[in-house]
Amino acid sequence: MSVRGRLLAILLGGLVVAWVAAAVALAVKADHEIEEVLDAQLAQKAAILALRADDDEEAIDTEHAPALHKYAKRLSFQVWKRGTRLVLHSADAGGKRLSGEESGFSTVDSGGRRWRVFSLWDGERKYLVQVRDSLRDRDHLVLDILAALAWPLGVALPALALLVWVSVGSSLRPLARVGEEIARRDPAYLEPIAGEVPAEIGPLVARLNALLARVRSSLDGERRFTSDAAHELRTPLAALRAQLQVAQGAGDAASRDRAIANALLAGDRATRLVEQLLTLARVEQGAWKAAAAPFGLRQAAAEAISQRAGAAAAKRAVVSLEGEEPATVTGHEGLAVVAIGNLVDNAIRYGPEGGAVSVRIERSGAGYAVRVADEGPGIPASRREAALRRFTRLEGAAGEEGSGLGLSIVSRIAELHGGTLELRDGPGGRGLEAVLRLA
């Protein structure tokens, strides 16, 4: 039901109920007051007639009293001598006595109507005066009063309805405007809703704007990431193309072969970057969360290390895995393998030729920590936070071309598992140790 409809029903219904209550109260009161006043009138008339009957019965006009007022002729009267002989009566009173002989008020049915009769004996009980008027006329009086009350209501109800209709409409116009504003929003246009709104919908608009701001910042992040990713791909592609052009223009076989080998390396780098981006996209999709289950961290580490056997052999790196427990944690085993694999990758890539890479699994609080240490140049404490950001490649990593995504992927996987990734000095202050904590 619309707000307008509700307001109309409540206000108009309330008004009608209030009016009916007022009318009933008024009718009751008016009925009572009219009875008192008209009874008094009957009594007064009877008293006057009684006095005149006493003075001179012959002088009294037998036909009728003059109609001085429209209500006056309602009154009929009879004057009876000794209660038995009708000496005087009004035209409409007839010859039949109006009521019994007792003094006072009585209600009588006669001629199909109800009458109010007042009977009065004069002081010497010589004349009986009876005066009556119609109860139906009295009821008409009350109805006249009620009718007077009805017409203002007849005017007020439609006027009120119109007022409610218009004022509700104008009060709700800001709501309609906010609705139109929201309809104009789409992913490309997420500006906050501006302008004055009534206090009642202020909190709604404020929360909506807060939501818009969150959506915008999240979308901005996504867009920035997509744009960064595309730009990052341009460099290896540029290298690929340039190396191939060098190969085309090479004057001798040796420099041509060298350029082609470099082109292949550039292709590999572009491929690795794309793979890392796809991994990140899968991690972010969150679909894996439904598949979260307990798994052994040691097994995952062993899997990650065996996947890097080729890279390790190429650099004669010695990779060791320590930790006896299965180290069961809950999450996605495939992602854990990716995370540990990225850390081992970095350790091999940035470590020296023939260096040691140690992977240790140990208890840490309620969960487990995977520590991957290398003998490379390490990362200065001031640059460690930057190293976890996307597309940050640290200077000084001469000759090595990372995607700038590896650590940010590990960090994100840790975050999604409620864990952390920390970079610190390697054992003995040499190299880098990456500590991945999972619960």
Place this chain on the structure above:
Amino acid sequence: MRVLVVEDDALLGDAIQAGLRQHGFVADWVRDGAAADRAIEDGAFAAVVLDLGLPRRSGLEVLARLRARKDAVPVLILTARDTVEDRIGGLDAGADDYLVKPFDMGELAARLRALSRRAAGSPSPALRVGSLSLDPATREVRWRGEARALSRKEFALLHAFMRRPGAVLTRAQLEEALYGWGEEVESNAVEVHLHHLRRKLDPGVVQTLRGVGYVMPRELA
């Protein structure tokens, strides 16, 4: 013509250096902003190829610093950033040209030749001194209307003179024009190549000023 390549990516920097050498340039390559700063301050480069996303000092910062030093060396920005705002920002920061990765090696070489030509105040692609002409794009040299075949080093040497006819060039300046860093400079190489030039063209194209250097006369008949 000697150019400096500033590019942090190993494979790309290597390719640019090799590609520019194939196009007859002497190309030096540095991999970070600070090294670029030092190299530009020291060396006499005809042009600089500048990447923007550099470690240690951004490309735009390098550009701002060299322009603040009133160094007029032509700078070509080579970057992955391709929005109009990026281009405007780069050009307004003092760059002379802007090329987006990936690019064509031939186009990069042509743009560098154009930059150097404009810096020398010459509207025509071919340099001309009297009846001697040299086209850096086609690498064609004509003496009195007749094409002459020159070796790469001879061509580079002649190019250095023709860009500044009438100016005295020292032996060290000529060696810089002939060799990149890390290339071994053969002793008396300048004299040997000059000897060949005089033989292939005319004995009068370059005059020796004993103890001072060498000069190409403005008027060559």
